[in-house]
Amino acid sequence: MTTERNTFAATMLAVSLSLFTAILAPTALAAQEMDDHAEHSEPDTHNGQSNDHGGADVVQLTDEKIALAGLETAVAQPGMLRETLQVYGRIEPIPSRMAVVRARFSGQIIRLDPDVGQRVTRGDALATVEADDSLQRYTLRAPVSGVIVERMATAGEVTADRNLLRIADYSQVWAQLAIFPSQAEKVRAGQTVLLLGDGVQTEGVIDWITPDAMLGPARHARVVLPNPDGKWTPESTIRAEIVTAVTDAALVVENRALQDIEGRPSVFVREADDFEVHPLTLGRSDGRATEVLGGLKPGVVYVTANSYLLKAELEKSSAEHDH
Known part of the structure; x- marks a missing residue:
């Protein structure tokens, strides 16, 4: 009886060991594969790209x-x-900021100081003229502040009836935009405009529109532009986008x-x-x-x-x- 019990116990032990081995083998194999992969792998940084963010780029x-x-x-x-309307135009000087210097009385130019490119301030002495009729000398002064953009005489000459100097103040200019009949109903004073020139851009507001086509088939929409650094060059062409609607x-x-x-x-x-x-x-x-x-x-x-x-x-x- 004792022998039979021993034989039965040995048999059950053998079966248990077989089942345990069968269950453990796949787990050990998976663990071994993971270890082998880890030994042959390196952190996946890809020169700055990382996969530590759930696979995102x-x-x-x-x-x-x-x-x-x-x-x-x-x-x-x-x-x-x-919503914008694209138009074209050009930069123009403001007439009230332009002036010419002429002699009040005909005579000989004794001195004429400023040259082209020189900045002058309103009231500065520009020239001395000796009048022909009285032989009295008088001074010509700058009527506006600005830059001398043209000089048409020199000392020693007679004034005759001509311009001596031209002064321009470009610290503020106009952008004159051409508005054609097909565009006119979309444009009105007060609209915002994005102005784009050669390497420069800014926003402005239309302050006036000509009542009719003064030059050719187009009306003009005017924008006053501050220009203290001189980036907007008079007579240069520009592109503009007029804002016609906002959502x-x-x-x-x-x-x-x-x-x-x-x-x-x-x-x-x-x-x-x-x-x-x-x-x-x-x-x-x-x-x-x-x-x-x-x-x-x-x-x-x-x-x-x-x-x-x-x-x-x-x-x-x-x-x-x-x-």
Whole structure:
């Protein structure tokens, strides 16, 4: 009886060991495979791109690289979309800020001081003339402040009946915009205008529109432009966008921020040194800003200027990873 019990116990022990081994074997094999993979793997940084963000496309840059790239950011927030009308025109001097200097009485020019390019102030002495009839000398003074843009005489000459100097004050100028009949019903005084010249742009307001076509088929819409640094050159041509309507949008981003990432319009959202791609669903656009319908939350910081550099870095990292 004792022998039978021993035989039965040995048999049950053998069966238990077999079952335990069968259960343990797959787990041990999986653990071994994970260890083997870890031994032959390296951290997946891909030259600045990291997969520590749930697989999202992320570019990581140091502060030095961020400064070197000249990246600029903005906060995603509500904004306005503007319908615009594109027109053309030119910069003109303001007549009341122009003046010519002539002798009050005919005579000989004793001295004529300022030259072209010299700035003068209203009341400055410009020339001395000796009158022919009385032989008395008198002084010619600047009638306005500005710059000498033309000189038509010199000392020793007679004044005769001619202009001696021309003075112009270009610290304020006019932008004269051509408005054709098909555009006239959309344009009125008080509208905002974006003015674009050669390497310069600014916003202004239409302050007057000619009542009829004074020069050719077009009327003129006038914008007064401050020009203290002389960036707006008289007689230069300009392009302008007149704002004809404004609508509100719940969330907008600047157009320069948008990049095509894998066939979808996207922006790079910044968190510390990470720049994460956010694909967007877009709505209306006015050429400068675009309405965001999905993919972005208000208040996040996104890259505006030079965002294309982040796209290039992302593509470079992906190419290196593929190889």
